[in-house]
Amino acid sequence: MKKNAETANVHSFSEGEYTTAVLKAIENSVAKSRASLARHLGLSRTTTSTIVSGLINLNLLEEKSLLREGRGRPGILLDLDSSIWRAVGAEYHSGSWAFVETDLRGSILRTGSLKVAGRGPDAFLDCLAQGLAEFRRNVSGELLPAFGIGVPGLVDCDRGLIIRADDLGWRNVLVSEYVEKKLKSKALVINRNRGAGLAEARFGGGRGTHQIVYIGIGTGISAAFIVDGELIHGSSFSAGEIGHITMDKAGPLCACGKRGCLHVYSSGTAMARMAAALLSEGKESGLKNKKNQREPIDGEDVCLAARAGDRLALECLGEAARQLGLAIANIITIYNPDKVIIGGPIGSIDSPLIGYVRKEAERWAMPHAFDAVKIERAALGESVGALGGACLVLDRKLSLASVVRSK
């Protein structure tokens, strides 16, 4: 497809509609060879061949084995070329920056981290730029010239800034601007939880599904809604903020000033508070030891104890699941997703939580919608937030790779 000179990118290789479609079809495994691509996209085999050649030249695709299926000459299996291009993503989490380097298929090749020295957005940004500069030095291939960055708080993805992060007390942190100035490379910013959801949708359990809901549980709770691989941002970038839906108008006071938010029942913070309260009532639990060590109990401790069978911890999880299950039930009824993925530092733990949630959701969701949904634990590991950042870069691999090669 040709473009007007006023807005055109002048490259040796076309970035047309069909080129994107070919890449997507291969990514989603809906087509495997040139001929099946042609059938799937309604293009001639010839054109498909030309497009594929271009993508192979750009090292975005590679030919693999032969496809022996049915009779006739076997096709050549095509897949993303994982040998050349690299994406770098970052995520800020509990005082540190985590970095990942991935190939085009989203496989993590290398990780890194850097603890932020100091407080406030300046130290936060400074450490990010330093960490990225260091991390990109050791990239094992050709770097796609952009960084994807997962950060806490409400993010304006268009302008690349944190509108506000209430936990940290920050407002209007210009992340993209800072990184782009320091590193002379494009920076794409996303809420870290939404990024994790995107990563799960693309590379985790969400592969091949149309509508997924990712629910990230850590100290807080938030969600990501993904329709056909695209994140729903909302009109002011707050779609998915389920932590502050009201479960009970007369419930306990939440930090946000309202009462009975999901946050006060089912977040890691809530689990920890509940456990501490029960312990101070004198109930028996393996968590006592931890308490004696003067380090406060957190949500992860509770989940791990529950996994080990601790009765007090199980009680806390059950209580959290009662409200979380109801919230998920209502989301399933409202939104009718294919899949609900439970992740985040707490949600990823192989604890009884997901079983409780599933049972509760089944009880309250509309049966038709519940029958269509699978509720699963997140498939990806710890670096999923930074991987979410890398997703943003990988989404643009075609244009990024073209820019590099046209130089």
Place this chain on the structure above:
Amino acid sequence: MKKNAETANVHSFSEGEYTTAVLKAIENSVAKSRASLARHLGLSRTTTSTIVSGLINLNLLEEKSLLREGRGRPGILLDLDSSIWRAVGAEYHSGSWAFVETDLRGSILRTGSLKVAGRGPDAFLDCLAQGLAEFRRNVSGELLPAFGIGVPGLVDCDRGLIIRADDLGWRNVLVSEYVEKKLKSKALVINRNRGAGLAEARFGGGRGTHQIVYIGIGTGISAAFIVDGELIHGSSFSAGEIGHITMDKAGPLCACGKRGCLHVYSSGTAMARMAAALLSEGKESGLKNKKNQREPIDGEDVCLAARAGDRLALECLGEAARQLGLAIANIITIYNPDKVIIGGPIGSIDSPLIGYVRKEAERWAMPHAFDAVKIERAALGESVGALGGACLVLDRKLSLASVVRSK
């Protein structure tokens, strides 16, 4: 754009990507003249001119006045041509079929209705086919060869059937198949409430917004989620069924078998039940007269009485709004829409309901999301459901018109 012969539509006129884009740009008023279209779509003025000529030839666009803005030669204002093509939509509602004829801009030119004689899906379908056959005879222009049909219940839009309509006790009603056989014309089927939401999004208060939520309140409650003009169907076509989200696990029993559904608090049925209960307690109200007439009070009666200032009716509305407002607050927090449109037979009445809901929603929604949303009453009138059907036809005006003209 050329298509492979295997899947191609052989027409005199191209239905390419850009042609669709030109139509959409004009519909959404993002561009007005050939030159502004060219800039907006990144095309040359020449190509844009060619595409526009084709659309004018097909009577989809027309030239209107000159655009005198700034200096230079004035452009020619383009708009949808409302003089030739007609779309027909239908909706089933309380025992009758309603029909509308619209022009390309969604203006209603003519309405009609037909009462269904008999019960059950056979009479329902028979009457639909009869009514459409009669209604299309008097179309005032050229008919786009498809019918858009809004029906109650859970609808499989791909296959054009009612999966189930619990209120009526029906299952697997093959609407498209029947209509297409009887009328030799394509039939597009949608849930009537979702259709109404689509109509409001396209032609009502939702014009120009990105994410809208339409909430239809009649005897039941359901919603439609529309992102960038496209309806979210969900994985099994039940996205938007908010009538059966659980507001209170210990609430009153709902017809669906669960407790405390939104339906039992805020539907028209619920309002009527509440009013009847208060009356039987001996409370004073203008609704008494109605009751004496041995015709049961319904939700509309309550809303109309409330509008007139009746205290008992106002109490019922306030009670309904308390739960509805909370539900909407949570939807706003979760989904962060630009606009929430309250419609349906009950929601469309200019009663105090919307004021109550707004107040309640403000109280419980996350402030950031609430600040970004407008809560409004539906702008379109009674025939909105059938207009929703017509929307489905108008969405395909390009290909439908091409098919007709290529004959």
Place this chain on the structure above:
DNA sequence: GATATTTGTAAAGAAACTTGACAAAATGCA
């Protein structure tokens, strides 16, 4: 009234896609 600016169209050329043909590589059947 002259100049600058913008619009819409025409003719020629470039780019993208298709058609038809053919060699290559497999299967299926005699």
Place this chain on the structure above:
DNA sequence: TGCATTTTGTCAAGTTTCTTTACAAATATC
């Protein structure tokens, strides 16, 4: 085994779509 059948991938030639360049028409500004 051999031969017909099927399917893939590519080449050359042709068609369609879009762009570039050029120009007349219609307005605002000075």
